[in-house]
Every structure is written in C-alpha cells, then in structure tokens.
Amino acid sequence: MPGQKIDLYKLYKDEYVTPRKPILVKTKPAQYLAISGQGAPGSDRFSACIGALYAVAFTIKMTRKFARKQDYAVCKLEGQWFFEADPARIPMDKWQWKLLIRTPDFINETDRQQAVATLREKRKPHEVEEVKLETINEGQCVQMLHIGPYDREHETIALMRAFAEQKGLKLVGPHHEIYLSDPRRTPPERLKTILREPAKKS
Amino acid sequence: MKDFTLRMHKERMLRVLVYIQQHLDDPLRLEILAGIACLAPHHFHHVFTGMLGESLARHIRRLRLERAAWRLKLSRMPVVQIALEAGYDTHEAFSRAFRNGFKASPTQFRRRHGTAYQLQVPSGVHYCDGVTLKDFRATRTGVKTMTVTIKQLGPMRVAFMRHVGPYNEVGRTWDRFMMLLGKEGLLGGDTQFIGICHDDPAVTPPDKIRYDACVTVGACFRPQGEIGVQVLAGGDYAVITHFGPYEKLGESYAKLLGQWLPRSGRDLRSTPCFEIYLNSPENTDPADLVTDLYAPLEPMQDILRR
Numbered sequence: 001m002p003g004q005k006i007d008l009y010k011l012y013k014d015e016y017v018t019p020r021k022p023i024l025v026k027t028k029p030a031q032y033l034a035i036s037g038q039g040a041p042g043s044d045r046f047s048a049c050i051g052a053l054y055a056v057a058f059t060i061k062m063t064r065k066f067a068r069k070q071d072y073a074v075c076k077l078e079g080q081w082f083f084e085a086d087p088a089r090i091p092m093d094k095w096q097w098k099l100l101i102r103t104p105d106f107i108n109e110t111d112r113q114q115a116v117a118t119l120r121e122k123r124k125p126h127e128v129e130e131v132k133l134e135t136i137n138e139g140q141c142v143q144m145l146h147i148g149p150y151d152r153e154h155e156t157i158a159l160m161r162a163f164a165e166q167k168g169l170k171l172v173g174p175h176h177e178i179y180l181s182d183p184r185r186t187p188p189e190r191l192k193t194i195l196r197e198p199a200k201k202s
Numbered sequence: 203m204k205d206f207t208l209r210m211h212k213e214r215m216l217r218v219l220v221y222i223q224q225h226l227d228d229p230l231r232l233e234i235l236a237g238i239a240c241l242a243p244h245h246f247h248h249v250f251t252g253m254l255g256e257s258l259a260r261h262i263r264r265l266r267l268e269r270a271a272w273r274l275k276l277s278r279m280p281v282v283q284i285a286l287e288a289g290y291d292t293h294e295a296f297s298r299a300f301r302n303g304f305k306a307s308p309t310q311f312r313r314r315h316g317t318a319y320q321l322q323v324p325s326g327v328h329y330c331d332g333v334t335l336k337d338f339r340a341t342r343t344g345v346k347t348m349t350v351t352i353k354q355l356g357p358m359r360v361a362f363m364r365h366v367g368p369y370n371e372v373g374r375t376w377d378r379f380m381m382l383l384g385k386e387g388l389l390g391g392d393t394q395f396i397g398i399c400h401d402d403p404a405v406t407p408p409d410k411i412r413y414d415a416c417v418t419v420g421a422c423f424r425p426q427g428e429i430g431v432q433v434l435a436g437g438d439y440a441v442i443t444h445f446g447p448y449e450k451l452g453e454s455y456a457k458l459l460g461q462w463l464p465r466s467g468r469d470l471r472s473t474p475c476f477e478i479y480l481n482s483p484e485n486t487d488p489a490d491l492v493t494d495l496y497a498p499l500e501p502m503q504d505i506l507r508r
Contacts, residue, residue: 009485051391062384073484118387123420125390182481185443185492 006072008102016178018145018194022163025196029137031107032078032100033057035130040092041150049099050077052127057101059115064107075102080136080174088154098174100136109133138198142171146195149188153177153195160197170202204467211464212340214239215253219327220335226266227287232258232405242472245459245497247402249470251452252460255324255341257404263289264321267303268329270296271319274312276331281308340464344457350442350466352499357436360396360416361388361429368408369399370449372415373483379415382429394418395479396434404452416476435473438499440466444477447488451477451495458497471498 009016015027035053039045057074065071078100083090112133119128142164146156157175164171178194186192218239222230235258236246251257256264270288273279285296285308300308303321320328327338361383365375383389396416403411416432425431440463444454455475463470480492 007485048391053391055387055390058380058384058389059387062381062389065381066385074482076485115387118385119390120387122387122390124387181490182492185445185480 004071006070006104008072008075008104016194017143018180018192019143020145022142022144022160024167024199025141025143027138027141027196029135031103031105031133031135033060033103033112033131034098034100034134035127035132036096036098038094038096040095041097043093046097048125048127049130052125052131053077053099053101055119055124055128056112056115056131057103059118060103060107060111063115063118064111070104070106072104076179077101078176078178080176082174100134103133107133138176138196140169140199141176142169142197142199144195146191146193147189148191150183150191150193153193156195157197160195164197164199165202167199168202169199171197172200173198204465207467207469208340208464210469211249211253212338214241215250215340216335216338218250219338222262223265223329223335226262226269226329230262232402241470242474244400244402244474245470245472247405248452248455248459248475249463250460251404252344252456252458253325253340253464254327254338254460255343259404261327263299264303264323265327265329267300268319268321269331270300270308271304271311272329272331274308275319281312284308340461342461342465345461345465348442348457348462350440350458350462353439353441353496355434355436355439355496358394358396358418358434359421359423360432360434361419361423361425362398362414362416362432363428364430365411365413365415366409367411369403369411369413372397372413375413376415379417379429382427383417383419388419388423389417392418395482396476397479398434398474398476400474402452434476435471435498437471438468438501439496440468440499441497442495444493444495446491448483448491448493451493454495455497458495463497468502469500471500473498 015025017025033053033056035049037045037049061072061074080098080100082096116128142160144156144160146153161171176196180192180194183191218235221235221238232243232246236243239246241249247258254261266288270284273284282293285293288296290296290299297307304311306314324341325338327335363375363379365372380389398414398416400412401410423431440458442454442458444451475495475497478494478496480494483491
C-alpha cells in the first residue's frame, strides 16, 4: 500500500490548534465534503445530513483503500453557521448551516460521484446526492477552544471578537466549528469545540 | 427480590470458591467452574472478577501461595516441593512471587514467628486448611458510581468478521472488514459498530481469543467470503457507558456483571455481552473513546417464576 495513512490533523496541525485564549491562525484553502441545510441541530434534517456526509466520506475512503490507493483517516465533523442576526433572536428551525468533513486534496469529483452511485444502489437515503466537494478558503482566522455546552459559545465568541478588535481586525464570518467531542455522550460542560472566525482588517 | 437474587448469585459463586479450594492441585478449567456457577463461560470471568475484586487466575495463584505459606510454617515439606505444588517450576520464580506477596523469602518466612498466612483481599476469601468456606464479601466499590439503564432491544441483524488472535489486534480485522463493507456502500450514517468478545483475554491464550467485528445491515445483505451474518438476540439488556481506552473495557464489564447484576434482582441470559462503539479510534484519543456495554438479561418473568 503506498505510503503511510495520512492524518490531516497532523499534517495541518497549525490549523487545528486548541488554545484556551484567542489566537490568530493562517489557514490555507482546504477541501471538504459538504452538505447544506436548514433546521435545528438534532432535527431530522440535521441528522439525515450528518448520516449522508459520513456515508459518502466512508465510501470514498474505503473504495480507494480497496483499490490500494493512498489511505487516510476520515476527519471529524465540522460545521459552518450562517446567521444574519444574533442567533439568540433567530428561531432554531430557521438556522442555516453547512456540515463539513475535511478531505484530502487528491479526492476528486469522480470519487464522489462513484461513492454516491454506490450508496444509492444500496438504497441509502437520497441526501447522499446532496453531498458535494467544496474548497473553502478562510485565510486569516481567530481561533479558540470552547469547552462547555454549545449554547454558551457566545461567551467564547465575545472573547474572540474583543481580541480581534485589539488587533485591528473584524470577524467577517461565517462562524466555523470543529467538533472534537461526541455530543451524544459527553456531558455538556465537557464538550470540546474549536471555534474559528475568519477575520479581516477593519 | 433483590436480596433473593444477591443470595442466589453469591451462593453460586460460593460453590465455585469451595470447589477451587478443594481442587487447588487440579488445572481448574474455566468450563467446569462456569458450569458450577450456572453461567456461560463468556460471562463467568466478568462476574467472578466483579464479585471477588480479583481475576480468577489471580485468585487461584494467591490461594496456592497462601497454601504454600501454611505449609512452610506447619509442615517440614522441602521448599522445592512446596514451590512445585504451588504451581512454580523453579525455586526462583516461587521465591519472587512469594516475596512479592509476603514481603519475605520462603526461608525467612519459615523461620519467623507469628507471621500472617493471608494476603489482603477485599473478598476475605483465604486458603484455610480443612475448613470449608462459608461466606465471602461481594465487592461493591463501583456500585454507587455506576449508571446502569435497562434497554429493550429488538433483534439486530449484523454482518460480521471473526477475528481469532490477540485482542489488541482486532483493529486489523476491523480495518479489512470496514474496507470490504465500505466500498460496497454499506457504511451509512446510521450504521452501528458492534464488538462481541467470546473469550476472556485474561484466561484464554492470546492466539485463541475469538472476537466478532459486527456492523448492522439491512435484510438484503447476504454473507459473502469472510463476511458472515448473525442476529443479535433481542430482549432486555443492562447497559453502561464506558469512557476511555478499550484496554479497560474488562473493568467496566466486571463492575456491571459482578457488582451491579447480583444486586439488581436480575439474572444473565447465556448469549454473550456486546459493545457498541460510539466513536472511532481512528480520529479519537483513547481517553475520549465512548463505548456502550450491553449485558443480556433473562426476562423478568423467568426470575419471578423460580
């Protein structure tokens, strides 16, 4: 089998730092498997999208592995959240998001289409067809580890915003989260999430 | 009811403990001991470790050492013979083990006055020449901190690949299994990843350990090549969540089967336990791994009928 298993977190460890205080990170353009939707976290639509995203991610990886192509670890779930106003004022079922799994650059559209076709052949839910490959370029970001329930992220974001202002920067969004813990079992006060906010000169 | 089952579970185990003491010179095979306890061999070691606070192998080793201590003091048997009957091939190995427990070499121990013959254990079970064991303390250190829920499961149809070999190599079987299923589009978002260990790594030789890597599949899936299909029985299960590395799963099983179960008013069904992996060791620190452990329970009415 060619080379060792690739771990993108190790390869790009500068982009996945988990500081307890806000810091600046420089990110390079990165390729993701992505699926967009609207609805409350935990809603049927949200869960179906997570399922579809993982199904495509696993199928691409395993198909390549079987063909003895470069192996890699499937990354953790990430999400971008698009809020036009303070999320506390938007009903949760109107929340808009894009769920992501970072994927090596050598994965291409043919891999994706083939995986989707295989999954549909096995009658996996139609959401797999909505999973796309997408390159996101966030450039300079403020980043910080949030420990605790998701509904207290605004406290961490406030620290990040203050830090950005100090540096003469403005958070321009979209808000990006990298889920390090499994919310199904981890007690809310122990949930670890990397928060990333793209920032530009103000 | 709960008192009744605790008594029942303790009586079964007491029969085993008495049998062990009367057969310290025999190989003491797992199947025989499990039979005396009315337990399936794959449940026995967890129940034993949980109730006694030490594994079966340790228990036997300790009793043989305690017997050796008695013989050193109360007989004129040569040390070499005592060592042999305690299960040690060489005097050195015996001396090391003995010193480890009794903090003295066998010869020092023989000369010394008023030394205790017993090694400290929570169960209070010790070698006692010619006296039949009447009772023991069932360990309960983990009972308070354990959150056990009873779940009713329907039968689960799973594809599986059998691994025979050291437990710490099951990862390789998983890799291959996942690859073969994944390329077929059989790993969806709702797929559950399940492990069934049929043997105890502490008792069975590493090359003989049987483990099934299982993945839930739909009714259309047919066995192919190395991949078989089995149905995990539905029914009541006692479930606890294990947080942390897979090497410590045994401790959680022992608590569930050996400490919680005897006090629960329930009894085990003979089908094996299984574990459901909630996150992947591929991208998770061992300390953050989360696993649900499922112990199959007999239907309540079967216990009430007794």
